[in-house]
Amino acid sequence: MASDRDILPPHVKPTHYELDIHNLNFESFTYDGIVKISLQLQEKTGSISLNSKQLTLKEGSVTVEATKASVSVTDISYDKKSEVAKLSLPEEIPGEGTAYLTIKFSGVMNNEMAGFYRSAYKNPEGKDDWMYSTQFESCDARRAFPCFDEPNLKATFDFSIEVPENYIAMSNQPEKDSVSLGNGLKKVAFITAPKMSTYLYAWACGEFEYIEAFTEREYEGRGKLPVRVYTTKGLVEQGRFALENACRIVDYFSEIFKIDYPLPKVDLLAVHEFSHGAMENWGLITYRTTAVLFDEKTSDARYQTRVAYVVAHELAHQWFGNLVTMDWWSELWLNEGFATWVGWLATDKFHPEWDVWGQFVVRRQSRAFQLDSLRRSHPIEVPVKNALEIDQIFDHISYLKGSSTIRMLSSHLGVEIFLNGVANYLKKHAYGNATTEDLWAALGEEAGTDVAAFMRTWIKVIGFPVLTVTEDSNQITLKQNRFLSTGDVKPEEDTTTWWVPIFLNEEAYTATAEKVAALTTKETTIKGLDTTQYKINYGQRGFYRVNYPPMRLTKLGEARHKLSVSDRVGLVADAAAMAFSGLGTTAGLLGFVDALKDEQSYLVWAEIIEQLGKLRSLFAESSPEIKEGLKKFTLELVSPTVERLGWEYKDGEDFLTGRLRALIITTAGTVGHRGVIEEAQRRFKAFIAGDKSAIHPNLRLAVFRIAVAEGGQEELDAVLKEYASTAAVDGKEICLASLGRAKKLELVQQVLEFMLSDQVKVQDKHTPAIALSNNSDARYPLWEFIQKNWDEVYRQMSGNMVVLDRFLKNSLNKFSKMSTLDEILEFFKDKDNTGYDKGLGIIEDNIRGNSAYVQRDSEEVLEWLKAHGYCN
Structure with missing residues (x-):
């Protein structure tokens, strides 16, 4: 057993599975199976260990190919914690050659969205029905059949399943044959699947x-x-x-x-x-x-972008992850970081009108920054000793910091060179497993540079840098330090020197300037620059923050129309990060944003509104005066754009303008624009009265949110009714996100009870939780509800810890009072926090940062709001 990971004993290795699933019972949701596994013998052994979870292994036998001798398994013991079944044999099998392990077993088609599971839905006749499919990543193939459930134990697969005649059965490969069995059943067999990890095998029927x-x-x-x-x-x-x-x-x-x-x-x-x-x-x-x-x-x-990107992301995995798979779960980022980046690359190619990389900066990179600016973030490549720990790192670091660093590297090397290196990596390791170092080697060979040397820190070390800019005559000095959102970096936390590509715009260089491609020391000076028009991290391609001198930030704001959308987004995001950390000022951020009333870009507005919403949320608990002042400021900021865009969608209008209209109307309604609120209420009443054309599909979320926030029982009931009856594929998500805007305590309580009811699928319970936690009237009632109903929350969501971890983080991250953090820590102190312990650490870091910021900046924010007439 390797010292750095808990893995199965190396006595045998699987090469092929023959798996048959039968006796599916659609009332008890049970099934039977038999699997024959071809094994390559590695060492003499009197037992075979493999993974099994929530299965009943009934009997087994082993046949050694060389001797044709067959022995029955004499005992089956389980280690429930490690999810390993040990099959004892009456005698040792040899340490070389091939053997065949046959196991009969039974399992359950669970409702936990893991293993072989069932999904409920309404069929076209409106009746309750079920479909059946698998979800094996990361370690849930073992829930469906006994197997060697580790990513580098690849094998080929033959598969067959008995299903009703009216069902379609599917698997990784096309159907080989289908035979009628009588009694309304058929047996469907599939073409042999190529060598792959167990987590990538799949089947479905319905x-x-x-x-x-x-x-x-x-x-x-x-x-x-x-x-x-x-x-x-x-x-x-x-x-x-x-x-x-x-x-x-x-x-x-x-x-x-x-x-x-x-x-x-x-x-x-x-x-x-x-x-x-x-x-x-x-x-x-x-x-x-x-x-x-x-x-x-x-x-x-907005769901159109999601569909295009997610389709591309999953197709990218067919090569990067499936054809070549990471060697172990610690390198999950190899799969997810790359698929995220190249998924956006493909989306940009086929939908250039969407400004995909601008969306990436706003919606993806920003989330990676937020998590990685906390002390309890983790490196991209995180040590994983036990595979059962892996679910908690399917997060913004593996996906979004991973993809952001790949975007940074590919921008530095050139996308074509980068992709050529990737192609070489895939060819070399096809149908096998590879490591991060293998990727760096392939890229370095193609680029003619030591990629590993400058990327290793980005992958192995927690956090990212902020570049502080100091100006002098015709030169700038850049100094890198680790960035923490709390602004209290200790010397021992700031020992890393990152390789930081500077991405300075060409206009900044004079004829005599020295070009510096990357910062490779703690500090450097770039001479010969035109300091009137420079922009660090041009195109927002680097994964770092920039702290400009206040006057330079103002000048960049004045010249913003010469900058790309991504650069304008970056200026707002960096200014907000500096304010929150104390490296800049909130007054500076508000002054900078105040000058952006004439902004035309949806994506820049999305960043502005995100940051102002965060400020309102942070001060809501401690200072209603500041909250109201920020609402007035936001209202004045967005009103010209509301008037310019109006409510009507025009023929041929571009995608991003439509997105901007929905965003601005939502925001205006949230901060008290009476005209928007009244129009939303008018349209909502017409909609619930039966005129579905009263609300454009893009404005349903905006109108529903405003109606619930400004209304009472009637509006809440109407959205609940719409939730139950909607046929729109996105309809239920929109209703759930709207319900969380309720303000009256009795309505909030109804939403909470509904959230935990059987009417809301487990996968969707975090959606109202997000809205409730963003709603200062509902945030604390949500926490009280979780405490009072913890046993039921845990029962519903702990079958799939990804769901529980996500729910808790979305519910509890927004508090800014230390007294609430004390309550949270005390409540979970005596609980078994396995599966969401890292999430609790993230919650703690967020609240500590929120509290420190509010205490530090309340007086300054109030003073700015009073000086500009937004507070008395």
Whole structure:
């Protein structure tokens, strides 16, 4: 057993699985199975250990190929904590050659969104129904069948399953044959699947239908590849947008990775209950419905971006993660960081009008910054001793900091060189496993530079730097330090020197300037610059903050129309981060934002509104006066744009303008714009009276939020009724996000009880929690409700710890009083926090930072608001 990780004994290694699932009982939700595993013998042993969870292993035998001798398993013992079953044999098997392990077992089609599980939905007749699918990442293949459930124990697979005649059965490979068994059943077998990790194997069955298209490219020996989107009946036409994108993206990735998509088909399946956004099972990709379905007539346009990106992300995994898999879970980022970056790259290629990289900076990179500015963040490549710890690092560091550092590196090397290096990496390690160092080696060879030397720190070390800028005549000095949002970095926490590509705009260089590509020391001076027009981190391609002198920030604000959207977003985000940490001032941030009333970009507005909303949220608990002053300031800021855009969507209007209208109306209604509130209420009444055209699909969230926030029981009941009856694929999510805006305590209590009811699927319970935690009238009642109902919260969500961890972080992160933190710590002190302990640490760090900021800056913020007429 390796010293740095808990893994299965190395006596045997699997090479092939023959798996048969049968006797599916759709009342007790049980099934039986038999698996025959071909084993490569490594050492003499009298036992075989493999992974098993919530399965009953009934009997087993081992046959040694060389002697044809077969022995029965004499005893099966379980280590529940490690999820390992040990099969004892009556005699030792040899240490070389091949053996075959056969096990009969039974399992449960659970409702925990892990393993082989069931999803509830309403069929076209309005009746309750079930579909069945798998979710094995990271360590839940063992819930479905006994297996060697580690990423570097790859094997090939044969699979068959008995299902009702009216069901479609699916797996990673196309169907090989289907045989009627009588009694309304059939047995479906599939073509042998290529060598892969257990977490990537998959199957599904149910009353599905599909739409199909084909790739443009021809694939050797396979022609044009069939691409299908599968759904339960009645939804399939909403898969058209995903289907169109998938066909193009498969071809695009085959070209840029210089390896043809390896399998004979690409299936996308919409799953009604799903703990994540999607799962990259090789050849059978599963999705949450809102991540793959989109209806141009009824869906909010913001889901269109989500579908395009998530489809691209999962298809990227077919190469990066599936064809070549990380060696161990500590290198999860290799899968997720790369797939995130290249998913955005593909989305940008096919939808350039969306300003994809601007969206990345606002919606993705900012979340990575937020988490990584806390003491209890973790490195991108985090040590994982036990695979059961892995679920807590499926987070913004692995995905979003990982992708941000890849974007930084690819921008420095050049995207073409970077992708050539990736192609070489994939070719060298195809159907095997690889490490981060293997990727650096391939990239370094292509680029002719030591990539590992300057990237190792980014991957191995927690945190990121802030570059503090000092100006002098025709030169600037840059100094790097670790950035913490609390601003209290200790000397022992600031020992890292990052390689920091500077990305200085070309206009800043004079003819005699010395060009410095990267900061490789703690401090450097760049001479010969035109200091009237420089911008550090041009294009926001680097993963670091910049702290400008106050006058330079003002000048950049005045010249902002010469800058890209991403750069303007970056200026707002960096100014806000400096204010929060104390490296800058909140007065400076408010003054900077005050000058942006004429901003036209949706993405810049999104950042402004995000930061002002955060300020209102932080001061809501301690200073209602500051909260109201900030509301008045925000109202004055957004009102001109509200008047300019109005409510009506025009033919041919661009995507981002539509997004801006929805954002501005939501914000204006939140901060008290009477005209917006009255119009939202008018449209809401018409909508619930039956005129569905009264609210444009893009404005449902805005109108519902305003109606609930400004209304009472009638409005709450109307949204609850809409939740129960909506046919829109995004309808339930929109209703849940709106319910959390209730202000009256009795209405908040109803929302809380509804959130924990069976009417809300476990996967969706965090959605109202986010809205409630952002709502200062509901934040503390939410915490009280969690305490009073902890046993039920835990019962509902602990079957899948990803869900519980996400729910708690979304519910408790926004407090700014230390007394509340004391309550939280005391409450969880005697609980078994396994599976969400890291999340509790993040909550603690956030609240401590919020509290320190409020105490430090309350007086300054109030003074600025009074000076500008927003407070008396």
